[in-house]
Amino acid sequence: MRTRRFSCTLAVLAALAAGCGDAAASEDTVAWTNGVCGALAGFTRAASSGPQVDPADPVAxxxxxxxxxxxxSEEVRRSLSALDAVGPSPVEGGDQYVARLQEALRSIRSGFESARTQLAAVDTSSPEALATAFPAAVAPLQELRGLPDPTEGLRENEELRTAAEQAPACRELRGTGTPSG
Incomplete structure (x- = not known):
């Protein structure tokens, strides 16, 4: 139910590492790209798991x-820290790619934190208040659907596309499922 709202966002993030190419990338570029993809792994796994929602138990x-x-949100924080640690790109355009990725992750974290704050204020003892407040609390997550596609730079840069194909963390990231539907 709630995972539908995250599908587009997760698909965009998973696509960041889904490039392909035929040319060989330098070892430095593959290592750097591997670090970028590795930085997303925890967030992608956490986001793909989806929340536990039981329509029969609104409090739960x-x-x-x-x-x-x-x-x-914690995994987003870790991803941002890990992206900071990958260092400068050995390929022109790589730093801009990471900057767009970081911007998207910050936007996701902001939306999640806003929704969390609103959920904390929901009066779960009142079915009427719960019916009104719960949808309002998760409404900020709808904004995540409008995030710009940060993969533009990756698609335009053949060496980064190729490095993503060669990097083990990127291959693993592509294997991480995104929520359906």
Whole structure:
């Protein structure tokens, strides 16, 4: 249910590492690209798991979504720290690619934190308040669907596309499922 809102965002992030190419990339470029993809692994796994939502138990659903948002926000924080640690790109355009990726992740984290704050204020003892407040609390997550596609630079740069194909963390990231539907 809630994972639908994240499908587009996760697909965009997973696509960051889904490039392909025929030319060989330098070892430095493959290592750097591997670090970038590795930085996304925890977030992608956490976001792909989706929140626990039980329509028959709205209180547990609020708690499940709140927990999901918290753990996924933490993984976004880790991804941002890991991206900071990869260092400068050995390829022209790589630093701009990472900057767009970081901007997208910050936007995701902001949306998750906003929704979490609103969920914390939901009165779960009142079915009427819950029916009104729960959808309003998760509404900021809709904004995530409008994130710009940060893969433009990766697609335009043949060496980064090729490096992503060769990097083990990128191949693993491509194997991480995104939520369906």
């Amino acid at each position: 659903s609020v708690q499940g979504v709140h927990s999901y948002l918290g753990s996924t």
